[in-house]
Amino acid sequence: MRIPDDAKLSTLLQHFGEEEKIKGAVTPPLFQNSLFVFDDIKTLAEELVTPDYDAPPVYSRISNPTLEVVERKMAMLEGTEAAKVMSAGMMAISASILSVVEQGDHVVALDTNYGPAISLFKEWLPRFGVTTTFVDGRCTEDLLDAVRPETKLVYLESPSTAFFRLQDFEAICKECRKRGITTLTDNSYATPIFQQPAKFGVDIVVHSASKYLGGHSDITAGVICTSKERINKMLQPAGEIPLLTGTLAPFSAWLLARGLRTLELRVKAHEKTGNQVAAWLDDLPNVEVVHHPGLPTFPQRALFLKQMSGSSGLFSFEPKVQDREKALKFVNALRIFQRGVSWGGFESLAIPMLAQPMDYKEPRNVIRLYCGLEDPSDLIADLEQAFRVAEL
Numbered sequence: 001m002r003i004p005d006d007a008k009l010s011t012l013l014q015h016f017g018e019e020e021k022i023k024g025a026v027t028p029p030l031f032q033n034s035l036f037v038f039d040d041i042k043t044l045a046e047e048l049v050t051p052d053y054d055a056p057p058v059y060s061r062i063s064n065p066t067l068e069v070v071e072r073k074m075a076m077l078e079g080t081e082a083a084k085v086m087s088a089g090m091m092a093i094s095a096s097i098l099s100v101v102e103q104g105d106h107v108v109a110l111d112t113n114y115g116p117a118i119s120l121f122k123e124w125l126p127r128f129g130v131t132t133t134f135v136d137g138r139c140t141e142d143l144l145d146a147v148r149p150e151t152k153l154v155y156l157e158s159p160s161t162a163f164f165r166l167q168d169f170e171a172i173c174k175e176c177r178k179r180g181i182t183t184l185t186d187n188s189y190a191t192p193i194f195q196q197p198a199k200f201g202v203d204i205v206v207h208s209a210s211k212y213l214g215g216h217s218d219i220t221a222g223v224i225c226t227s228k229e230r231i232n233k234m235l236q237p238a239g240e241i242p243l244l245t246g247t248l249a250p251f252s253a254w255l256l257a258r259g260l261r262t263l264e265l266r267v268k269a270h271e272k273t274g275n276q277v278a279a280w281l282d283d284l285p286n287v288e289v290v291h292h293p294g295l296p297t298f299p300q301r302a303l304f305l306k307q308m309s310g311s312s313g314l315f316s317f318e319p320k321v322q323d324r325e326k327a328l329k330f331v332n333a334l335r336i337f338q339r340g341v342s343w344g345g346f347e348s349l350a351i352p353m354l355a356q357p358m359d360y361k362e363p364r365n366v367i368r369l370y371c372g373l374e375d376p377s378d379l380i381a382d383l384e385q386a387f388r389v390a391e392l
């Protein structure tokens with residue numbers, strides 16, 4: 001088939017990257033093979049010496065046509081030159097970080113980054129001589145003040161997924177580019193439907209595709225969206241970063257390609273429900289604060305409107321009564337919201353956290369909610385009864 005040059009997003013989501021119909025199959029076939037064989041040994045030898053993003057697949061640990069469907073679509077959606085599909089979001093994160101930093105380098109990251117990413121910076125990288133300074137990230141000047149001559153990476157997550165704080169991509173990336181510092185952001189929350197960080201100058205965009213991109217809570221996957229040059233660097237024998245068995249298995253990639261077809265429909269439904277449930281909570285006298293970028297009262301509203309075209313079903317709130325037992329009782333009393341750590345699937349989830357970002361004087365009970373594809377009135381009724389049971 002041929003996609004018109006002026007095709008809109010919904011059309012591109014269905015067809016981009018899979019124009020070639022193999023044996024007339026309307027969906028891309030699943031290439032469930034580890035190995036690719038060659039008629040001409042010269043082609044294989046050249047590819048092994050210098051692996052290249054555009055070269056034909058050699059071995060599924062590196063690349064596979066089923067993964068390439070997702071990679072073409074994700075690069076198009078994020079507006080990057082290339083994309084690499086990985087076995088999990090954490091693999092995309094660690095492969096990207098390890099391809100940038102060397103012994104003696106310094107990183108600037110956020111105090112509210114995704115927990116295991118913080119652990120990577122705090123517990124693992126110092127073993128290899130890489131240090132990290134954590135900042136709040138909402139104030140660009142403070143973030144840039146943490147930059148040192150040996151800083152090689154600024155690791156962002158806008159919005160972060162516990163307190164939903166934004167960073168100003170354009171202002172940060174402008175300065176970092178001048179100083180030769182790589183910028184990276186986790187875009188799992190917004191998805192490229194609502195935010196394309198590369199347009200504001202971010203060098204590497206990573207995703208946990210286990211969340212909205214997959215969308216059905218049936219795969220773990222990750223994506224790195226960046227330039228061919230950066231991905232080729234990761235593929236070099238000396239780099240071998242994603243070769244830490246990091247690429248996605250073909251069947252999971254096939255499910256991910258299927259999930260991407262409904263991405264726009266799903267995230268818009270999650271956003272609508274999330275906004276409705278968050279606004280209801282925001283009006284309750286027993287709720288101190290709701291952290292949701294889509295609310296009109298969101299403190300970084302101007303930056304939200306500049307950088308994002310929508311929000312999400314994921315947000316958190318702080319009950320006025322700060323009682324750990326009651327917070328746990330509230331979450332346990334929920335009937336439709338299930339108790340679980342991930343998000344981005346069809347099902348609503350709740351998780352109680354005890355968290356202390358650097359601007360808080362003490363740890364606070366924060367309840368994170370994820371609104372799935374259920375009816376918003378059922379979700380509100382569920383929260384209402386749980387507040388009553390927990391006397392929160």
Ligand SMILES: Cc1ncc(COP(=O)(O)O)c(C=O)c1O
Pocket residue numbers: 088089090091114161186188189207208209210211220221222341342
């Ligand atoms: C914001 C964010 N980034 C990254 C990850 C890690 O992704 P994965 O679980 O696919 O490794 C998660 C998972 O919870 C996440 O919430």
